[in-house]
Amino acid sequence: MIKQILNRLPRKPSKSGDARDGGAGSTASPNSSNSSRNSDLASNRNVNLNDTSFSALHPAPNSGLNYGTKVSQPVNSKLNGNLVASFEALPSLRDVPNSEKQNLFIRKLSSCCILFDFTDPTKNIKEKDIKRQTLVELLDYVSTANGKFPEIVMQGIVKMASVNLFRALTSPPRENRVLEGFDLEEEEPSMDPAWLHLQTVYDILLRFVSSPETDAKLAKRYIDHSFVLRLLDLFDSEDPREREYLKMVLHRTYGKFMVHRPFIRKAINNIFYRFIFETEKHNGIAELLEILGSIINGFALPLKEEHKLFLVRALIPLHKPKCLTMYHQQLSYCIAQFVEKDCKLADTVIRGMLKYWPITNSSKEVMFLGEMEEVLEATQPAEFQRCMVPLFRQIGRCLSSSHFQVAERALYLWNNHHIENLIKQNRRVILPLIFPALEQNARNHWNQVVQSLTLNVRKIFSDIDPELFEECLQKFQEDEAREKEMKVKREATWRRLEEIAAMKMASNEPVLVSPTTTRKPSR
Template sequence: MIKQIFGRLPRKQSKAAESRESNAHTATLSSNSSVNSQSGELSTNRALSTHNFVTPGSYSEYYYGGKTYPTVDPKLNGISPSPTYETLPSFKDVPISEKQNLFIKKLNLCCSLFDFNDQTKSLKEKDTKRQTLLELADYVASVSGKFTEYIMQEIIKMVSVNLFRPFTPAPRENKIPEALDLEEEEPLMDPAWSHLQIVYEFFLRFVTSPETDAKLAKRYIDHSFVLRLLDLFESDDPREREYLKTILHRIYGKFMVHRPFIRKAINNIFYRFIFETEKHNGIAELLEILGSIINGFALPLKEEHKLFLVRSLIPLHKPRCVSAYHQQLSYCITQFVEKDCKLADTVIRGLLKYWPITNSSKEVLFLGELEEVLEATQPSEFQRCMVPLFHRIAHCLSSSHFQVAERALFFWNNDHIDSMIKQNHKVILPIIFPALERNTRSHWSQAVQSLTLNIRKLFSDHDPELFEECLCKFEEDEAKEQEIKAKREGLWNRLEDIAASKAHCESVSVSLNAPH
């Protein structure tokens, strides 16, 4: 069964296959019961940098459970020398009393690393290690009896040696233009995935196993381990990030003592991404984990969680690459508003603060998110922010980009939003009327004109008197604007005449004073 699951994978997957794989992992993640992070919290005053762990790139030793384990010689560029592999029997060929020792021997065997960039090297050893990893994953899934502390230590050592590695930035010919659709970029696949995938599956089964005692395992799956696991979200391989997403979510659910630390560590990743680098491969996956965590928050929301919304989630709208993770971000934001309707005003004003001015595709994303937030907004909160909100919507309605204008006009198709607009139409109509009127008279898109006429008729039927007042005021303002424009043009014409006259006088004076 396990061999069927982990058959040899192709080097590259089609987009459809990647999408199916991503959706499967997402379904698994979201199907889990939401974790209430309010309970079992500990103080997180201990600085992140004080943990005793090996940073990416310094692969001289690992420290776990009071012991130091040598790993890879740095001179070998992260690759261990090929060991002399002893032939180990299968688990089914040894008595129950020997299985634990055999398990440890197989773990130690799998601590050796190979160069997967060269497909011709160590073929026999690579295949032996892969088969051993498959046996280990199968054994962890079927074992009966609690894992001992020593076995946990050996498991974490093997997982750490295989997974925790430095990432070399992939060479790019040119910087990716902002306008380029990042989804068209071909993802980079790790050549060692045939082994890494089984290590991830093995570790996932260990974490979720009922035989893993969380109180004992937390000594080895500690803060330093969690930090290094979070570092792996920088991987270019989307398959690896999917596994990491599932594993971190399960760790969050099983180890209650780590929950505040995990949230704080993710928060720090977001800060570094927003305000320093704007480069990180795993923001979408981290947000997907947070979406499930936020869904489990108990009410009333803690001040810590509200600050996380204001200081991290809302500023995530700022980076130019927001489209890469906007769907997950929008879900997290909406979850907060659904949890506490009073946060709607804070969220809407935050969106307006980071509203894109010159990026129309990003503006369409913001309008879609704004509609989801408004759908969860109560009328009292809507009234608090409707004036600045509809000044921005008026700009969108009159946008020359037809997708932006259409997306703004679609707000009236939402019954809840339309109901709140009608309740406050005396404030809203005067704000957006000029944009509606200009669209009907001069917008180049026939679809935008047609939609605008429908909205215009809704207001006209709902309150004819106010509509006529707005129309009269619009025509007066247009007349005044034309008058000001005519005066300005007349002033410029007079200035041009004066300049031309002065130039003519100077030329005549020069010609009269010239010697004959």
């Protein structure tokens, strides 16, 4: 009885069998285990790529498909510094019969899931070179495919790309430089030492997503929401080469997988929200906006409410961060696309920009004026009239700026024929708002270019409507005379108070100051 019970217990595996198969606790012989796995590969069924045991994808060395390679188990040399991956070259796909190419391709995908430490160039030099050559061969196979990819191949490609690409960034995100006058181009970005391998992996993924041989209905099982989110996380990479590849991959993914489009837009929104309202630090905002510029260009009319909310809640608030310089060109393009799609959004955009108008940052103010010109160029008269009063109050303040670039950029608005026509049509409202700034510039501005441009703008108004110009000039002179009179009265009042205070102090009487008395202005 006891002997029967002992016979039923699992036998302890031998060291040789355990090392070869990775199947701790298995009572089956190595040959039988390898044969069953080889049978699964031959029929392209029952292969689980999500299994951490990569031997599930490898035909056994002593089976009919002996390619002379030993990859006993996946080894990440970053995590296992003392372990050396047994990574040997597999035969070329060109050297095997067509019937065996798919199995060999899957084995090569599996072997490329082994990671190496690229921060130390002296480690695993031979294995790294073999992996690089294998990746190049995989890229050639995917690029020249002349038939639909089977599901097992799709699963293998996505798994290999995920293992290699989805990682913690090699360096912390660069802090955005917000000091005025700081040249971002002088800051050297951090380059990933593994880029030689990563680039080929990105090429494989890009060719796979773009290939007409990729069935979107099947591939969406593996390029799913989780995959897209992890892809978006990589946009914070400091390496500009990686962000450029990510931009292409995400753009192709958006175009091929229509089912994922709403999710991708929502995920990008969330990145923007976190950037605007929490961190103000992200390396990939410009690339994400570049993708969105193409997406917005393809929006059907009339625009959905979802898209209008995206404009109001995400794009317009992107004017707020201090590091606007890093992505302003792409943001300006997206904003202009919305206004060109629906001219009624011009009022919303202009008022939104006025809300975030910079006060003490002159370089940022110049960018705002340039973007405002693009928006006004697509604005129709009805929308222009709704926002022209707050708009030209702000432009009047820009004209009065002591920073010559701000005043100069504001005066350049009159060089745009469409904007000039809008101003002329509404001159009776606009000229009184900006006339004091024009007159002060013509008289007192220190920069000769600003003075010259101001005289040209004054001449435009005086030629088109001399009566209105004279009215504004007369009102300005009256206001100026009134201001001078008030200034004289203030100074006389302060002199009288000083005399009274002196008399009180001479007679040793306390000086009482009324709580309503204002502070004497500095001279």
